[in-house]
Amino acid sequence: MGDDLMLLQGTLDVLILRALADGPQHGYAVARWIHDATDQALRVEDRALYVALHRALERGWVSASWGASENNRRARFYTLTRSGRRALARNQKQWASYVAAMTKALGQA
C-alpha cells in the first residue's frame, strides 16, 4: 500500500487540486469526487487523500476554514488559493505531456 502511495503522490496532489477547482469543498466531498471521477480505479485509502489534502495546506495550495456543511454539520472547507491554481495548471500540463509521451511510446511497441 505504502509503495502505491509513494508512486501516486503526484497523482493525488493534482486530483485534489482539480477537485477544488470548481469551488470550496470539505474533505469528504473531495474524497468522493476523486473516487467517482476515477471510476474507483484509483484504489487508495481515504487516509492518504487527507494526508495529501493537509500537505497541500502546508504548501499553501489550499486554505482551510471551519463552516457548516449542506446538512448543517460542522465541516472543514478547503479552498484553492492563487498558488494552488498555478500548481494545478502546471501539473495538468505536465500530466498531458507525460501521458502523450507514454501513449506514443507504448503505441510504437
Next chain:
Amino acid sequence: MRLRRHAPADVPPSIDRDVDLEIREHLHRRTRALVAAGATEAEAGRRALAEFGDVSAAREEIGAIDARVDARRRGGWLAQFGRDLRQASRLFRRMPGLAAVVAISLGVGIGVNTIVFSWIESLVLKPLPGVSDAARLKLIEPRAETGSFPGVSWLELKDLQAELTTFESVLAARMVPLKIGEAGRSERKFGQFVSGNFFTALGVRPALGRLIVESDAAEAGGAPVAVLSYEFWQAHFEGSPAVVGQPLRVNDRPLTVIGVTPEGFIGTMSGVSFDVWVPGTLAPVLQPGSMELASRGIRGYSAMGRLKRGVSMADAQADVDALSRRLAAAYPSTNRTVVAEVREFWRTPRGPRQFLVSALLTLQAAMLILMLAICGNTATLLLARATSRTREMAVRLALGAGRARIVSLLLAESTLLALAGAAIGIVLTIFGTEMLRNDLGSLPRAFPLKFDTNLSGLGVMVAAALAFAGAALFGIAPAFQLARIAPTASLRISGTAVARNRLRDTIMAAEVALALMVLVVAGLFFRSYRQTIDTDPGFDRAGVALSAYELRGPAAQPGATRTFIADLLDRLRALPGVESAAVAVSVPLDIHGMPIRRFTLEGHTRPDGEDEEALTNTVTPGYFETMRMPIVSGSTFADMRDASAPPQAVVNEEFVRRFADGRQILGRRIENGARTFTIAGVVRNSLYESFGEPPTPMLYFSYRDRPTPTGEIHVRTRAGQETRLLPDIQRLVRGIDADLPVFNPRSLSGHVDSNLFYRRIPARMFIVLGPLLLALTAIGIYAVVSYAAARRTTEVGVRLALGATPRRVVTELLGETMRVVALGAVVGWIAAWWFTGRVDAAVYATVPIALLLVAALACWVPARRATRIDPLTALRQD
C-alpha cells in the same frame, strides 16, 4: 499519558481536536452514505473504516502537518507577544476606567520627568548649541581673594594661550552691548568681543561667508569686521547671501559683515544669546578710551579651553595653578591674590545657570519619586483588579495555557498601558516645554535669556525608558500573583476565601510613603516660593516702572551726562501720575548681580591691611524715595546740579555694623579708586542680589560724582499703573535725544519675579502635580477597598445577618486599610525628612493630615457601600 492517545506532545490541543473532528465527520458521512445505499449499520461502519485506513496513524500524521502549519503561522515569540498585545488591547475596552486612569497617570509621570530632563539636558548636556564636542570645553575662571570671579584680561588670555599645556586651545569672549544701525534708527543688541581663535577653537562652521580668524584679532584696533547670528541675519537681511561684504554700523563705526554663524549657535555665555561677534581688538574703536587691551587690571573675558584628549580635570587644574603662581610673581599688582579654577561649563559662576541646575536636579529627583509613586499606585490598581481576575486566569490555566503564557499576557497588558502612558507623556512634554519656553520668553529682553528646551531624541528615549521601567515595576507583581494561582482552586472557590494580601498591602504602603514624600517636597517648594514672594526685600516693588538707556559719544562725557540726567529727572517728575523718579546703574535682585568695589574707610583698618569690599550701586538723588528705602540717619545725595558739595556716599546699616567699629559713621571718608567720598547718610538694609541672602554691606555713590553713561530709569507711580507709564517714559527720553536707545521697559515687580523663574516654575508644576497625586492615591486606595469589599460580600452579609452593625463593619474595613496607609505615611514622613533635610512645621503637619483624610474618604465610600447590601442577597450570591 495513555489518555493523550497518539498525538505528539507538541501538537496543541486545538489542532488535535480539529483533526479528530474532521476524521469523525468523514467516517460518519461515509457510513450514512453506505446505509443509504442499503448496507446495514454495522457493515457500513466497518466498510467506512476499512476504506479510510489506519485512523490513529492518520491522526498523528495530519496532526503533525497541521502543527507545522500552525507554528509557521504563529511565527516566533515576538509574534506571540504581538498577539498578546492585541489581546491585551481588549483590556482597554473591558476596563476603560482603569486603563484611562493608569495611562493618564503614567503619562503625567513620564511627561513631567521628560520636561525636567529636557531642561537639564539643555543646560548641562548641550550647553553650547552648534559647538562640536562641547564636553571637552572647560571654563578657566580666575577667582579673586573675595570669592568673586572677575574674568581674565586680554593680556592674561595671551598668557593662557601661550603657556597652558593641558589644553588644545584657549579661547575667550566678553559680552558687550552694541548699538547697531544708522543714527536715529539704531537698535541695542548684545554682542561678544572674541579672541581670534574663538570660532576655530569651538569648531563652529559658518552658515555663510567666513567667521573671525586669528589674523582678524592680531593688532589693537584692527580688522573692522563683524559676524552675525543666523537669527539676526534672517530678521534684518531676510537671509540674503548678499550680506557678506556689506557695511554694518556698530557703535557709529562702519564694520564689514564677513559671515553668519550656523543656525542655533548663540555664543558661549550660558543662557544668553548674542547677535554680533567682533574681534576683541576692536574694543578701543567701538568703546573709545577703552584700555582693556593693554591693562591687566581690566578683566571681564570668560576664558575656556578645550582639554587635550586624555587629560583629566585635575591635570588641567594643576597646569592652571602653576601658571597662576607665575603670573602672581610677574604681575603682583593685578595677580598677587588671583587663583584660577577649571570648571565644567554648566558650573559657570556667572548668570543663573549653576543655581538653576541644582534646583532642577532636586526637581528631577522629586519627579522620579513621583513616577515611582505613580507606578506603585498602578501596581495597587492592577493588583486590586487582579483579585477579580483570578477566575479568568484560572480558566485560562485550565484550558491549557502555561504559566509563562499568563505572565506574558499580563506583561503585555502592562507594556500596552506603559506605551499609552509614554505617548501621553511625550505629548505633555511637547506642550510643557513650549509653555516653559513661553514662560522664559517673558523674561526681560535686555538679557536675552535663551534655553534650548526642545524635546530631543534623548528626551524621547528617556520617556520610553521610564515607560518600560514603569511597566516592569508595576506589571511584575500582579503578573506573578495571578500566574501563581492553582487552576482548580480558583474554579472551585469563588470570591469568599480571602487571605490578607501581603503583597498588595506592602505595595500600597510603599505608594503612600512615596506619595507623601513627593507631597512634602511639593509643599516645601511651594512654601519657599511663597515665602520668597512675601519676603520684604527692603524696598517697595509695586508701582515702579523701569527702563534702561545708554548714552553714546559726546553725550557720554561726564558733564553732558550730568546735565542729561538732571534734565531727564525734571521731565520725568513732571509726568502726570509720577510721584518720584531716579536713575540707578543697577536694579536689585538682578540675575547678574551688582558691582563689587574695594574701598578703605577712614578710621577702620583690617587686621591684614587689605582693602574692604562691598556691593555698590550708583544712583541719583530721589532713588531711596522712589524705592521707598528709608534713610535711617543723615541725608540722601545732593542735587545733580549742585557743584559745591563734596563727593558723597550713602551706606546701609550692615555696612555700619561691620565697618564703623561702633563709632559715628556720618561724615567719615571713604576712598575708592583714588577718590574720596564723604558718607552722607545711612539707609536701611534691603536685598541686593538674591532672596535669602544674608545682610550684605552696601555702598551707594551718586551720579553727580560718578557720571555713568548707562542707567536704569526708576519711576514711582500708583501701584498697578507702572506699565502704563512705560510708553510715556520712552517718548520722553526720545524727546531729549532721538538717537538714544531706550530698552528693557518693565515693572520692578516683574523684574523681581522674572528673576525668580527657577523657583516659580517648580512651584507651578507642583501646584498641578500635588493635587493630582493626591487624587491618584485616593483612586488607588478606593479601588483596593472596593474590590476587597466586593469579594467579601458574603462575609459582610453573614456578619450583618448575625447582628453586626453596619457601622462596625465599616470601621473594620476602614481600619484594615488605614493601618496600611498610616504605616506608609509614617515611613514616607521620615524619608521626606531625611531626603529634604528641611523642617517646615506647616508642611510636615498639613501634608500627612491631608493625605490621611483623603485616604480615609477613599476607604469609607466603598466600605459604606458594601454594608448597604441586603444580607439575604449577599448570602444568595454564588
